[in-house]
Amino acid sequence: MDLVGAPIPPKPATFTPEGAPPGVTPMLTALRGTDGRAWWESRPIIRPRVAIVHTNAAEQEGSSQSQINWGNAAPANTKPHYAINQPTPMKLVPTNRRAIANSTEDWYEKEEDQTDASFWTIAIESADSGTKNDPQVSDFLTVSKHGPVPVPHAELVARILAYESIVWGFPLAPPAEWDGTGVAAHTHPFPHPAYTIQEGKTCPGPKKIRTLFDEILPRAREIRQAWTAPDQTQTPPPAPTISEVPDMILVRNAEPHQFTDGKTYPAGNIVWELVHGELRHVGPDEYAALTTLPITGAYTNAQLARIPRYTKQLTGTVTGTVKVG
Numbered sequence: 169m170d171l172v173g174a175p176i177p178p179k180p181a182t183f184t185p186e187g188a189p190p191g192v193t194p195m196l197t198a199l200r201g202t203d204g205r206a207w208w209e210s211r212p213i214i215r216p217r218v219a220i221v222h223t224n225a226a227e228q229e230g231s232s233q234s235q236i237n238w239g240n241a242a243p244a245n246t247k248p249h250y251a252i253n254q255p256t257p258m259k260l261v262p263t264n265r266r267a268i269a270n271s272t273e274d275w276y277e278k279e280e281d282q283t284d285a286s287f288w289t290i291a292i293e294s295a296d297s298g299t300k301n302d303p304q305v306s307d308f309l310t311v312s313k314h315g316p317v318p319v320p321h322a323e324l325v326a327r328i329l330a331y332e333s334i335v336w337g338f339p340l341a342p343p344a345e346w347d348g349t350g351v352a353a354h355t356h357p358f359p360h361p362a363y364t365i366q367e368g369k370t371c372p373g374p375k376k377i378r379t380l381f382d383e384i385l386p387r388a389r390e391i392r393q394a395w396t397a398p399d400q401t402q403t404p405p406p407a408p409t410i411s412e413v414p415d416m417i418l419v420r421n422a423e424p425h426q427f428t429d430g431k432t433y434p435a436g437n438i439v440w441e442l443v444h445g446e447l448r449h450v451g452p453d454e455y456a457a458l459t460t461l462p463i464t465g466a467y468t469n470a471q472l473a474r475i476p477r478y479t480k481q482l483t484g485t486v487t488g489t490v491k492v493g
């Protein structure tokens with residue numbers, strides 16, 4: 169797998185706590201509260217500064233539906249912000265609401281004089297091939313028993329991290345302290361009791377931990393840089409000043425004729441631009457992009473004035489020596 173250097177996915181139109189990057193579908197009403205509303209609506213508002221990556225660690229590869237079913241089965245069951253399962257990688261909870269996946273031991277909170285990690289972290293769940301099949305827990309999926317995987321899950325996690333780091337401003341690097349700011353795996357580099365209350369937990373497993381730090385984070389930085397770079401395509405070029413608007417020099421070349429630039433130009437009309445006193449030859453292709461008027465033929469100034477690039481046209485017929493430049 170080589171994530172860095174792959175094509176940059178299209179930049180999302182907006183970056184919001186409810187939105188998601190390309191390849192991930194917001195499904196913010198899939199998890200329901202006991203009152204029938206979307207589950208997140210009853211959750212405390214948070215301001216996350218660490219994103220934490222998990223693995224499902226189910227006995228078999230979980231699907232998008234099994235992830236939702238598990239979340240809805242009991243109030244305390246895992247309800248992550250993101251769930252990267254097939255066939256639909258999902259955002260389930262807005263990232264400005266407290267999810268259920270990351271939790272700090274009470275005694276550690278007191279010792280550290282810190283609140284529970286769920287109040288300042290994002291939870292990203294991801295499917296694996298199932299702990300029954302792989303005791304080491306599989307890497308991020310590139311194939312799934314629940315259908316095609318159009319975007320490898322490691323790439324989706326990189327997009328999610330880039331997206332949320334733009335929304336919230338956290339760095340795409342491991343936090344220096346467990347309660348700092350950045351991106352971590354559930355038990356690495358800070359094991360129990362920082363983000364889990366289960367002693368001995370190894371989530372998301374050695375393969376995903378290596379992939380997260382060695383491949384996903386560099387890719388996430390690459391995507392974020394591209395998405396935050398000044399947009400060249402949407403800024404119109406500045407209007408030229410009056411002295412930069414070219415005059416067109418249209419020359420009637422009665423027969424093939426050598427000009428003083430050393431070239432022989434064919435019979436017919438030849439176009440130069442005069443900008444700041446400099447003559448620049450406009451080739452047939454460039455001319456054709458300016459106007460539907462054929463370059464050969466005799467035109468009146470009124471016809472030439474339909475070419476919007478020029479303020480005025482100067483025409484003449486070549487009979488003797490034409491000085492160019």
Ligand SMILES: [Zn+2]
Pocket residue numbers: 221222223354371372
């Ligand atoms: Zn976990």
